[in-house]
Amino acid sequence: MTDRLPPLHDAHDARGAKFTDFGGWQMPVEFDSIRTEHAAVRESVGVFDVSHMGEIEVAGPDATALMNRLTTNDVTSLDPGDSQYAAITNEAGVMLDDTVVYRLPDGTAAGEGAASLADLEDAHGGDLDAPSGDPAYLFVPNAGHDEQMEDRWTAHRDEWDLDATVANATDDWAMLAVQGPDAADALDEATPRDRVVDLSKFEATAAAVADTESWVARTGYTGEDGFEVMCPAGAAEAVWDAFVDAPREAQPCGLGARDTLRTEMGFLLSGQDFDPENEPRTPYEARIGFVVKLDTEFVGRDALEAQKEQGVDEKFVGVRLRERGVPRGGYAVTDGDLTRVGKLTSGTMSPTLDEPIGLGYLHESYADAGAEVSVVVRGDEKRAEVVIPPFLDR
Numbered sequence: 001m002t003d004r005l006p007p008l009h010d011a012h013d014a015r016g017a018k019f020t021d022f023g024g025w026q027m028p029v030e031f032d033s034i035r036t037e038h039a040a041v042r043e044s045v046g047v048f049d050v051s052h053m054g055e056i057e058v059a060g061p062d063a064t065a066l067m068n069r070l071t072t073n074d075v076t077s078l079d080p081g082d083s084q085y086a087a088i089t090n091e092a093g094v095m096l097d098d099t100v101v102y103r104l105p106d107g108t109a110a111g112e113g114a115a116s117l118a119d120l121e122d123a124h125g126g127d128l129d130a131p132s133g134d135p136a137y138l139f140v141p142n143a144g145h146d147e148q149m150e151d152r153w154t155a156h157r158d159e160w161d162l163d164a165t166v167a168n169a170t171d172d173w174a175m176l177a178v179q180g181p182d183a184a185d186a187l188d189e190a191t192p193r194d195r196v197v198d199l200s201k202f203e204a205t206a207a208a209v210a211d212t213e214s215w216v217a218r219t220g221y222t223g224e225d226g227f228e229v230m231c232p233a234g235a236a237e238a239v240w241d242a243f244v245d246a247p248r249e250a251q252p253c254g255l256g257a258r259d260t261l262r263t264e265m266g267f268l269l270s271g272q273d274f275d276p277e278n279e280p281r282t283p284y285e286a287r288i289g290f291v292v293k294l295d296t297e298f299v300g301r302d303a304l305e306a307q308k309e310q311g312v313d314e315k316f317v318g319v320r321l322r323e324r325g326v327p328r329g330g331y332a333v334t335d336g337d338l339t340r341v342g343k344l345t346s347g348t349m350s351p352t353l354d355e356p357i358g359l360g361y362l363h364e365s366y367a368d369a370g371a372e373v374s375v376v377v378r379g380d381e382k383r384a385e386v387v388i389p390p391f392l393d394r
Contacts, residue, residue, distance in 0.1 A: 266389020
């Protein structure tokens with residue numbers, strides 16, 4: 001299978017980026033070094049190409065009903081420009097993916113979200129509440145999951161006889177993440193016609209970024225203040241250059257730094273911290289029960305209601321090693337006496353803390369902050385303590 005290339009692949013190659021396969025995409029893993037890029041996001045501003053993330057657009061009279069029955073959060077609470085984090089679960093309550101759901105301006109046709117941004121500005125001055133018509137949504141599956149989710153939405157729409165159009169628009173969009181304490185200043189300079197810096201967390205709007213009509217959200221995956229910019233794929237290089245070139249000169253960042261940043265915050269990585277086949281977990285095990293709204297009728301609701309009442313055997317936690325060694329996904333966690341009490345799913349040397357940290361699932365009796373455990377690193381038990389993420393105060 002040939003890897004998919006993001007719209008900015010050639011631009012990254014020209015900058016000397018190192019590439020890796022991720023979810024079937026050839027993506028930059030680093031430009032300078034992971035530590036340099038990580039520090040830029042924690043201390044100033046960095047920009048990531050995250051165009052490997054999927055974009056599925058759903059619109060029509062029954063779009064809200066379809067979205068609410070296939071995601072765990074309450075989509076009915078969203079107005080145009082709002083967004084929310086949610087899980088996508090099967091009948092057993094096991095997570096197939098996690099996602100962010102955006103409410104687009106009403107009347108946006110599925111498959112035309114990227115193309116409609118300029119029309120919104122021309123006809124309504126960017127007012128998201130002005131257009132009328134059927135509700136429309138865009139949700140963002142993780143890399144390589146876009147076709148699976150398009151099929152899932154289409155199949156359930158047909159099974160439930162709902163009137164909604166589902167379109168896989170991944171190839172229409174490019175997606176950049178501008179993250180760090182100085183991200184707001186960078187966005188303010190790049191959007192002179194629009195006040196995107198006034199957006200609240202998980203709020204989005206249409207805005208001209210470097211004269212390119214884009215969908216800008218105050219969201220991110222680093223723990224720092226930041227924005228995610230979705231623009232038409234053909235305009236991606238102009239938007240990217242607006243941040244990484246003078247005068248802003250934001251640090252280009254690859255997926256390596258994105259991973260160390262999200263690990264410090266304890267954010268889940270789909271396919272690693274949960275996977276329906278290799279690491280089947282529910283939102284309650286993964287400590288994202290706040291995205292489960294049991295007063296809605298989504299797939300997996302009954303199983304999750306039962307689990308909430310009964311409790312879980314294992315919980316997602318962090319660990320901080322007290323001895324030398326780097327924890328990695330798959331390493332066993334013991335009670336310090338060779339009795340296994342869980343395992344790690346992620347691990348790294350924290351660039352910010354300069355300490356070895358990991359994430360994983362431990363038996364609930366060991367899942368409290370400060371609990372003493374050991375991580376088996378290359379056959380040796382290394383003393384560690386449990387931390388309830390995040391590792392940083394953000």
